[in-house]
Amino acid sequence: MTADDRPRRFAYLGPRGTFTEAALLSVPDAAGAEHVPYATVPAVLDALRREEVDSAVVALENSVEGSVPTTLDELATGEPLQIVGEVHLPVSFALLVRPGTAMSDVKTVASHPIAQPQCRRWLADNVPDAEWRAATSNAEAAQHVADGHYDAALAGSFAAARYGLSVLAEDIHDVADAVTRFVILRRPCPPPPATGTDRTTVVAFLGEDHVGALLEILTEFSVRGINLTLIQSRPTGAGLGSYLFWMDFEGHVADARVAEALMGLRRVCADVRFVGSYARADRVRPEIRRGTHDEDFTEAAAWIEAVRTGKTLGVRR
Numbered sequence: 001m002t003a004d005d006r007p008r009r010f011a012y013l014g015p016r017g018t019f020t021e022a023a024l025l026s027v028p029d030a031a032g033a034e035h036v037p038y039a040t041v042p043a044v045l046d047a048l049r050r051e052e053v054d055s056a057v058v059a060l061e062n063s064v065e066g067s068v069p070t071t072l073d074e075l076a077t078g079e080p081l082q083i084v085g086e087v088h089l090p091v092s093f094a095l096l097v098r099p100g101t102a103m104s105d106v107k108t109v110a111s112h113p114i115a116q117p118q119c120r121r122w123l124a125d126n127v128p129d130a131e132w133r134a135a136t137s138n139a140e141a142a143q144h145v146a147d148g149h150y151d152a153a154l155a156g157s158f159a160a161a162r163y164g165l166s167v168l169a170e171d172i173h174d175v176a177d178a179v180t181r182f183v184i185l186r187r188p189c190p191p192p193p194a195t196g197t198d199r200t201t202v203v204a205f206l207g208e209d210h211v212g213a214l215l216e217i218l219t220e221f222s223v224r225g226i227n228l229t230l231i232q233s234r235p236t237g238a239g240l241g242s243y244l245f246w247m248d249f250e251g252h253v254a255d256a257r258v259a260e261a262l263m264g265l266r267r268v269c270a271d272v273r274f275v276g277s278y279a280r281a282d283r284v285r286p287e288i289r290r291g292t293h294d295e296d297f298t299e300a301a302a303w304i305e306a307v308r309t310g311k312t313l314g315v316r317r
C-alpha cells in the first residue's frame with residue numbers, strides 16, 4: 001500500500017472505549033488517521049460503502065463465543081466489502097460502576113450481547129440477583145451506567161476513565177485467555193500481497209440442496225492440502241434449509257493451491273463470494289503438503305500442455 005492510498009478515515013464500533021477501538025489503535029495504518037465511531041456494526045459497514053470513510057474495523061470471531069453473526073451476515077450478503085487485514089486482541093472484562101457503588105448495589109448489568117456469555121458464571125457467582133441488559137457495545141453500556149440507567153457495565157477496564165467510572169472487579173471471564181479477531185475492511189480492491197502467513201475468506205452458496213453438497217465443497221480444500229480455520233453456516237434468508245457457508249482458510253489467492261480450490265468451488269457452488277486474502281495476525285505459517293506447492297501446479301499445467309500438443313517433457317524426478 002502506498003502512502004497515497006493509505007486510509008485517512010477509519011470507521012469503528014463506538015462510542016469511544018470499545019474493544020474495537022482498542023483493536024483499531026493497534027493497526028499501523030490507523031496511526032495519524034481519523035477514527036470515526038458508529039453505533040452498530042451495520043452502520044460501520046454502511047459508512048464504508050457510502051465512502052464516508054476509507055476503511056473500517058469490526059469484530060468477526062471470539063475464541064469463546066465463536067463468530068459474530070451480524071458481521072458474517074453483512075459481509076456475506078450485503079453490498080461487497082473486502083477484508084484486507086486482521087487484528088487479534090486479548091479480551092478481558094471489568095465490572096464498571098459509578099464511584100461509591102458496592103457489589104451488593106448492583107441490580108442491573110449491561111454489556112454487548114457477546115460479552116455476557118463470556119462472564120455468565122462470574123455474574124451468577126458474584127451478582128446473582130442482577131438482571132442483564134443488552135447494549136450496542138460495551139462502551140455504550142459504560143455510557144449508560146455513567147448516565148445512571150444501569151448499575152454496572154461489563155467493558156474493558158480502559159473504558160472506566162473515559163466515562164468517569166470505577167473498576168469494581170477486573171479480569172472477569174469464565175474462560176481464560178479469550179481473544180477476539182477483528183478484521184480491517186476496505187471497498188473491493190486488489191488483495192494485499194501474499195506474505196506466506198495468510199488467510200483467505202470466502203462465502204459459498206450451495207444452490208440446490210443435494211446429498212454430499214458440503215462434502216463436495218470440503219473436498220476442494222482437502223485434496224489441495226488447505227486447512228480451514230473457520231467454517232460457519234448461516235441462513236441465506238431465502239427459506240428454511242437455505243444456507244451459505246462462511247469459510248476462512250490458510251493461504252492467499254496468489255497461491256496456486258488456493259486459486260485452484262477457489263476455481264473448484266466456483267464450479268460446484270451456485271455462487272462464491274471472495275471476501276479477501278490478508279496477512280494473519282498470528283503469523284502462523286501453513287504446512288504445504290507434498291504436491292501442492294506453486295511449482296507442482298506449474299509443472300502439472302506444463303505437462304498437460306505437452307500432452308495436448310504432442311510434446312514430451314523430461315522425466316520427472
Ligand SMILES: O=C(O)C(=O)C[C@]1(C(=O)O)C=C[C@@H](O)C=C1
Binds near residue numbers: 018114136
Ligand atoms: O463492545 C465492544 O467493546 C466491542 O468492541 C464489540 C465486541 C464484539 O462485537 O465482539 C468486541 C469484542 C468483545 O468480544 C466484545 C464485544
